[in-house]
Amino acid sequence: MSRQFWAFNGLLILIASLLSCQTTVSKVDLSRDYYNIGNAYSDLGEYVKAAEYFERALVLNPDLNQAAFNLARTNLETENYETALTLLEDLEAEDSENLIVLEMLGYAWYKRGDEEKAGEYYRRSLSINPAHVRSLYNLSLLEKRNKNWGMSRYYLENLLKLEDKKEYRVLIAELAAAEEEYDLALDYYEDLVLEYDGDTVVYGAMKDLYLKTEMYYKALEMLDLLIESEPEDSLLKDYYFEKGNIEILYLDDIILGQDHLIQALDAGYSDKETLDALVSAIDLPYKGEFEKIIKDHLKEEEVQGDDETDSDGEEEEPITEG
Template identity: 30%
Template sequence: MISEYRIFIMRSIIILYFSILIIVLSSCASVSYEKELVEAYYNLGNAYSDLGKLEQSSAAFVRALQIDPSFPSAAFNLGLVQIQSGNYQSGIKVLEDLLKKEPENILVLKVLAWGYFQNNSILKSIEIYESIVKIDPFNVDVLNNLTILMISILMYEDVYPYLVRLEEAGVETGSNYYNLGLTERELEISTGLKWFEKAYEKESSLEKNVIALIGALKIDLDYNRVVELYDVLLSMNSKPEFYFDKAFILLTSIEDYEKGIPALEVALQKGFNDNEKIDELKNYNDLLDKDKILGVFIDYPPIEPLIESEVPEIQD
């Protein structure tokens, strides 16, 4: 069923086409005539854009600019529509030309940064976002995008001041807290525990927040909380390595064999076969009941992965 808004837009397009026809047929080549025609094509471009008809929208904006090359709104919308339709280079060129006249236009800069990102030019996108925060230091949307891009290519030293600025600006999102913890850990400023705690409080259902908090708590030697969080993690994802890691903590750091042995058994039943970690547990010097633990490996030998020649072929 076509929505009322969509019907309204389609009617508007019909009216605009008639308006353009009337203007062309009834007007002479005057300033007034050109202004009316430019506005009609501009409105037509916006209407097509609202309908998602980006090719027609682009054509209408191009026609408006052919009549009046100095119309900045039409140029901006053309650049935006070009990027939305995947014509990144064309859209970027339109916006770059527009910036020559308005070098500190934040709206144009934001769309240009987005265009470069869509075109896989992440460093150029970062450069433009940084130019925006020089103009508007606490532009939260821009800082968010900038920090996400910097984190994605491991620019921890460069991103840290922007993450701190977001926190100072009152941004209390789980993602910013997580990125602060990650960056402080990578830069060896802290274990990230403070920030991972906050990230978990905000978004406790995200697996990455639980894993990050577990890692920080291990460094802090808070093993009882680590085990509690492994239970949370296993309710989200029952990976055999999570069972093994829980068992390792229970058997080595907490020395709770009543809970540790069953966790180890589940890990092996599920196919845990990281020999390096298994050897680390087997060779742990302070195991209280080493024979009992070694017996688990006899009862539940790790499942060996199939080699290529053992994988059965699919029959037609």
């Protein structure tokens, strides 16, 4: 069963327990109960209600730092960034080397829109624990956002020494490509293909990289793998068009390119700008034939669109629930 189901049931039990108390409950115990109810509401995504109970807990027990921390988190969820930062900075003042608080401060400043300040807190976390995984990862993303490819790779490579994840290797490959270190990027991607057969994200990235490095037959191989992955029609038409485009423009294979162009059109490809660009690049002896193929398919598509209207030429009203 879902986490929300258990959170809801736990919430009912906690509230029933509070209502049934016949003896005097200490402030500390009651603050803990309010804290637990706040956590249950937070698990349900009811952050305003959760904040209410965390605040009640802190009124009874101002030293309940877990409640203050979770209150900061709920304020982040409701975009009350200043309140969240105040709460977290108070916690930092009590324990300046608490990695959980420092990491959350980094996140809070990021949400507040100050990436430089966020980076300072993530780097402080690393100064305390150089193997702090989330700080390394978040710093790599911040550097990537700012196009500091080398620094982003530095953090990711340190991450890989701690744990080998596909996500990190994909990011490093992307960064290597951004730095135009194409051989290194391809090495990473080719290793990923061997380990994660069927990963369409990797196939797509490799296809783009092969095109950039003019390795057209390799790019076609990736497109074949993408087509074999049984994609949605909206992607399938693009893959067929890309195959035809490569074969016609770069490999001078007019016959095969024409076949794949027709498959793209049959699948619903209709981007006039790219079709016009393709036709304008085709040599004169074949230009007329391609223009006719495209024109006939687009006209057929328009006719099919007309057939879907009623006899008066107006679109039929969609069926709605009674």
